[in-house]
Amino acid sequence: MELLKGIDVANAINEKLIKESADMGxxxxxxxxxxxxxxxxxxxxxxxxxxxxxxxxxxxxxxxxxxxxxxxxxxxxxxxxxxxxxxxxxxxxxxxxxxxxxxxxxxxxxPEKDLDGISPVNLAKVFAGDKTGFAPCTAEAVVEMLDFAGIDVTGKRVTVVGRSLVIGKPVSMLLLKKNATVTICHTKTKDMKEECRRADILVAAAGVAKMITAEYVGKGAVVIDVGINVDNNGKLCGDVDTDGISSLASVATPVPGGVGSVTTSVLAKHLLQAAKENR
CATH class of the missing domain: 3.40.50.10860 (Leucine Dehydrogenase, chain A, domain 1)
Known part of the structure; x- marks a missing residue:
C-alpha cells in the first residue's frame, strides 16, 4: 500500500501560488x-x-x-x-x-470573501457545479490529493462515508462534477460494509475513530481518510484503521499528515483567487 502524504500535495500547490502571486503587481x-x-x-x-x-x-x-x-x-x-x-x-x-x-x-x-464555502451562495454553486464559488477547503483538498496522485475518477465507483455540509455532501458533488459515480453512506445505510467494499475510491468522513476496518475495503481501493479523531491512547487518528487495511488498499492517506496538510494550502489558493477578483 502506498501512502499518499499531504505535504507533497501542499508543496505543489504552494509553489504554484507563489508563482501566480508574482503577477499581482x-x-x-x-x-x-x-x-x-x-x-x-x-x-x-x-x-x-x-x-x-x-x-x-x-x-x-x-x-x-x-x-x-x-x-x-x-x-x-x-x-x-x-x-x-x-x-x-x-x-x-x-x-x-x-x-x-x-x-x-x-x-x-x-460570498466573494467566504474562502471556506460556508455561505448559502457558495454551497449552492458547489451543488450546481458552478466553479465560480468557493467549495469547503477540506472537501476540495480531497480532490487536490486525487489529482496530484494522477487518480482519474471518471466512471469510478466512489463511496463517501458521511453526509455533512462541511465534507460529505460537498466532496460528493465535486467528485460527481468530475464524472465519478458517487454513493453517500450514513448512519441509516443498510449493509454499509458491502457498499464500501464495492468502491474503487473510499472517502471516510464520518468522524468516528478507526471506524473503517478491513471489512469495509475492497482489494486495490484508494482510501482517503478525512477524519480527525483521538484514539483510546490519546493519539491523533483518522476514521480509517490504516494498518488494518494495508494488505487491501492500493493507496491511502495517513492521519496526521494527509488531507489536513492540504486544507490550508487550498485556503491560500482561495485567498489568491479572491484577491484577484478584488483588485
Missing part, C-alpha cells in the same frame, strides 16, 4: 481569521493557517473575541470585518458559542 492578498474563545482545535487551525499564509507571502490578521462576547456586539464586529475592502478573504472558525447567532453570520458573509 505587489498586491498582497489578506486573510482575516475570526475566532471566538480559546478552543484548542480552533487555535491549532489558526496557527496552521497563519503559518501557511506566511509561507506563500500572503498577509493574515486574526480577530479574536472572548467567548463571553454578546451576540449584538459580535454581529457588529463581524460586519466591520466583512465590509473592510482591504480584507480579501475570511475564515470563520466554527462552531461559534451557542449564544451567538451563527446562522445570521453565515447568511451574510460576503
Amino acid at each position: 505587489g498586491r498582497v492578498p489578506k486573510l482575516a481569521i475570526i475566532r471566538v474563545g480559546e478552543r484548542p482545535d480552533d487555535m491549532s487551525y489558526e496557527r496552521g493557517a497563519t503559518k501557511k499564509m506566511e509561507k506563500v507571502g500572503f498577509a493574515c490578521e486574526s480577530f479574536v473575541f472572548p467567548e463571553t462576547i454578546e451576540n449584538e456586539a459580535f454581529q457588529k464586529e463581524f460586519d466591520t470585518i466583512n465590509d473592510n475592502p482591504e480584507i480579501d478573504g475570511i475564515l470563520l472558525l466554527r462552531p461559534l458559542p451557542k449564544h451567538l447567532d451563527e446562522e445570521a453570520v453565515v447568511g451574510r458573509i460576503s
Whole structure:
C-alpha cells in the first residue's frame, strides 16, 4: 500500500501560488481569521493557517473575541470585518458559542470573501457545479490529493462515508462534477460494509475513530481518510484503521499528515483567487 502524504500535495500547490502571486503587481492578498474563545482545535487551525499564509507571502490578521462576547456586539464586529475592502478573504472558525447567532453570520458573509464555502451562495454553486464559488477547503483538498496522485475518477465507483455540509455532501458533488459515480453512506445505510467494499475510491468522513476496518475495503481501493479523531491512547487518528487495511488498499492517506496538510494550502489558493477578483 502506498501512502499518499499531504505535504507533497501542499508543496505543489504552494509553489504554484507563489508563482501566480508574482503577477499581482505587489498586491498582497489578506486573510482575516475570526475566532471566538480559546478552543484548542480552533487555535491549532489558526496557527496552521497563519503559518501557511506566511509561507506563500500572503498577509493574515486574526480577530479574536472572548467567548463571553454578546451576540449584538459580535454581529457588529463581524460586519466591520466583512465590509473592510482591504480584507480579501475570511475564515470563520466554527462552531461559534451557542449564544451567538451563527446562522445570521453565515447568511451574510460576503460570498466573494467566504474562502471556506460556508455561505448559502457558495454551497449552492458547489451543488450546481458552478466553479465560480468557493467549495469547503477540506472537501476540495480531497480532490487536490486525487489529482496530484494522477487518480482519474471518471466512471469510478466512489463511496463517501458521511453526509455533512462541511465534507460529505460537498466532496460528493465535486467528485460527481468530475464524472465519478458517487454513493453517500450514513448512519441509516443498510449493509454499509458491502457498499464500501464495492468502491474503487473510499472517502471516510464520518468522524468516528478507526471506524473503517478491513471489512469495509475492497482489494486495490484508494482510501482517503478525512477524519480527525483521538484514539483510546490519546493519539491523533483518522476514521480509517490504516494498518488494518494495508494488505487491501492500493493507496491511502495517513492521519496526521494527509488531507489536513492540504486544507490550508487550498485556503491560500482561495485567498489568491479572491484577491484577484478584488483588485
